[in-house]
Amino acid sequence: MDFFTAPPPRDQEPEEETKSPPWAAPPDDVLGGVAPIGRILFQSETLVIALASVTAFPEGAEIGIRMTARRVEGVNDDTWEDQHDVLFGHRRHRFRPGQSLDDSVIRFGVRFPDGSKATTLDDRPGRYESPPPRPEGPILDNRGGGSGSGSSRSANSSWKLWLWPLPPPEPFEFAxxxxxxxxxxxxxxxxxAAIATAAGQAQPYWP
Incomplete structure (x- = not known):
């Protein structure tokens, strides 16, 4: 007789499939279309911030940000470590109404021709409710960053932003x-327009 035996199977109800609403994240069952967009957003002796990629979906666009920093003479250890912390997403900030922004906070945003805008610092009432209420939009959500590499002399980091809804097919500003x-x-x-064209090329995985 065996001393250890596996427990009998339990009757379990199949878990109900849940999907993130389109304003929260890109769909996980669609191959997005890639827009041929690459822009240097900022460049200095020590830092480059680039909009490296845009993957468009029918209801939004995922924006890839690439940041590369290099350490030059005169940059002390504390400043370099602070820059590393932000580049790799190790520093999180909590904001309260009326509180001024710390200078170490990196900010991204979009502004459309009609004057509407969205930033990665916007507060969204109910965002942590389940299910979250549909926002008025637009939304630019920071989905995290930090993947990359670093050393005592240089650092590279990639970030993902989710823009919802899909921007209009005309020029707009990225801040x-x-x-x-x-x-x-x-x-x-x-x-x-390039993003709208790429969204039209998105392919669902299943009918």
Missing amino acids: VEWPAFGVPLTFTEIDG
Whole structure:
């Protein structure tokens, strides 16, 4: 007789399939279309911030940000470590109404021709409810960053932003600002028509 025996199978109800709403994340069952967009958003002696890729879906677009920093003479250890922390997503900030932004906070945003805008710092009431209520939009959500590599002299990091809804098929502005590391508020024109075309090339995995 065996001393150890497997427990009998339990009757389990199949889990109900849940999907993230389109304003929360890109769909996981669609191959997005890639827009031929690459822009240097900011460039200095020590830092480059680039919009490296845009993957478009029927209801939104995932924006890939690439940041590369290099350490030059005069950059002390504390400044370099602070930059590393932000580049690799190790530093999180909690904001309260009326609280001024810390200069170390990196900010991304979009502004459309009709004057509407969205930033990665926007508050969204009910975002943690289940299910979350449909927002008015637009939304630019920071989905995390930090994947990359670093050393005592250089660092590379990739970030993903989710833009919802799909931007209009006309030029719009992409904004970045990072005061602590010498990045002023900078706007770059983005081709919304190219994103709309790429969204039309998205392919669902299953009918």
